[in-house]
Amino acid sequence: MDIILRASVMFFIMYMLLRLLGKRELSQVTPFELVLLVVMGDLVQQGITHNDLSMTGAALAIGTIAFWALALSWITYLSPRAERLLEGVPRVLIKDGELITPNMRRDRVTRAEVEIEMRLAGIANISEVAWAILEPNGKMSFIAKKDDGPAKQEDDDDKAV
Structure with a gap:
C-alpha cells in the first residue's frame, strides 16, 4: 500500500509541476529541459519505489500512475469545468x-x-x-x-x- 500512496502523491506533484511549466510542445523543449525531465523521471522512480526493487513494486507503481492518468482523462471527458481546470483553455x-x-x-x-x-x-x-x-x-x-x-x-x- 505504501507504493500506491507514494505513486499517487508523485503523480499529482508531477502533474502540477508540468502544468506550472506551461504549454510547451516536446519539440520546443530545450536540450537542458529534456535532460531535466529524464533526471526527474529517475528521481520520481526512487521516490515511489524507495528500497523496493521487486517486480511487484514496479507493477504497483506503474499501475497506480496509469490509473490516475486514466481517471483524470475520464474526469476531463465527463466535465467541461474539470477539463478547463485540468487541461487549460485556449x-x-x-x-x-x-x-x-x-x-x-x-x-x-x-x-x-x-x-x-x-x-x-x-x-x-x-x-x-x-x-x-x-x-x-x-x-x-x-x-x-x-x-x-x-x-x-x-x-x-x-x-x-
Missing part, C-alpha cells in the same frame, strides 16, 4: 494583427516564438493575422485576415437611370 495571442502581451506573458511566450510558428504556418507578417491562439496542448493556431481585394468602383455609365 488563449488569444494576436487579435487583428496586434500582439496581446498580457496573454503572452502569462504563458511565457515570446514574440520570436510566435513569429517562428507564423512562418511555419506560411504567414510572413503579424499584420496578416486575424487571430493567433495558443491551444491547451501547446500548439499555436493561426487564422489569417481575409483579403477582400480592392474596392469595386462603379462607372457612371453603368448606372441605371
Whole structure:
C-alpha cells in the first residue's frame, strides 16, 4: 500500500509541476529541459519505489500512475469545468494583427516564438493575422485576415437611370 500512496502523491506533484511549466510542445523543449525531465523521471522512480526493487513494486507503481492518468482523462471527458481546470483553455495571442502581451506573458511566450510558428504556418507578417491562439496542448493556431481585394468602383455609365 505504501507504493500506491507514494505513486499517487508523485503523480499529482508531477502533474502540477508540468502544468506550472506551461504549454510547451516536446519539440520546443530545450536540450537542458529534456535532460531535466529524464533526471526527474529517475528521481520520481526512487521516490515511489524507495528500497523496493521487486517486480511487484514496479507493477504497483506503474499501475497506480496509469490509473490516475486514466481517471483524470475520464474526469476531463465527463466535465467541461474539470477539463478547463485540468487541461487549460485556449488563449488569444494576436487579435487583428496586434500582439496581446498580457496573454503572452502569462504563458511565457515570446514574440520570436510566435513569429517562428507564423512562418511555419506560411504567414510572413503579424499584420496578416486575424487571430493567433495558443491551444491547451501547446500548439499555436493561426487564422489569417481575409483579403477582400480592392474596392469595386462603379462607372457612371453603368448606372441605371
